[in-house]
Amino acid sequence: MGRMPKWRCVASIPEVTYFKPVGIPYRTLEEIRLFVEETEAIRLKDLEGLEQEECAKRMNISRPTFHRVLVAARGKLADALLNGKAIRIEGGNFEMARRQFYCINGHQWDVFFKDMIAKPPELCPTCDTPNIMPVQPPGFGWVRGGYGRHSGRGKTR
Ligand SMILES: [Zn+2]
Numbered sequence: 001m002g003r004m005p006k007w008r009c010v011a012s013i014p015e016v017t018y019f020k021p022v023g024i025p026y027r028t029l030e031e032i033r034l035f036v037e038e039t040e041a042i043r044l045k046d047l048e049g050l051e052q053e054e055c056a057k058r059m060n061i062s063r064p065t066f067h068r069v070l071v072a073a074r075g076k077l078a079d080a081l082l083n084g085k086a087i088r089i090e091g092g093n094f095e096m097a098r099r100q101f102y103c104i105n106g107h108q109w110d111v112f113f114k115d116m117i118a119k120p121p122e123l124c125p126t127c128d129t130p131n132i133m134p135v136q137p138p139g140f141g142w143v144r145g146g147y148g149r150h151s152g153r154g155k156t157r
Helices: 036-047 052-058 063-083 113-118
Strands: 008-010 031-034 086-089 094-096 098-103 108-112 132-134
Touching: 008 036, 031 036, 031 063, 036 052, 036 063, 036 094, 052 063, 063 086, 094 098, 094 113, 108 113
Parallel strands: 008 094, 031 086
Antiparallel strands: 098 108, 098 132
C-alpha cells in the first residue's frame, strides 16, 4: 500500500448524481465519471464565484492542487457537454466538512473534517458504544469500507 491519500474537504454533495443526454442509444453512450471533490471545486469557483485561494482553503488543499482539480472537472464537463456523454458523480478522495454520526442507542453528534481525518470516531461520546455509523447523504450510495471513503484513482472511464 502507498502513502495515505490526501482527503479533500467537501461541504456539499450534489443531490442529482447522474446526467444523461437525450437521444443517444444506450449501447453507444459513453460515460464520464466526475469525482465528488471535482463537483465541489466547480461549486466553489464557478457557482459561488470564490477566489482560487479561498476555494483551496475551504477544501484543505494547496492552490496548485485546487487548480488541477478544477481544470480536470471543467475538462470532463466540456467533454460530456460537447461530445454527448453521460456524467456520473461518484467517488474520489474526499471527506465531508461536517459528518453526522449516530449510535445504536440513538445518540447523534457531528464530526468535523479535521477531527475526521486525524482520527475517525470509534465510540459514541454519550454512551461509549462502539456501534456507531455515519449518516449518509440521501440517495448517495458511496460507502465502501471504512466511513465511506473512496479511493477513485485511475478508475476514470
Ligand atoms: Zn450513544
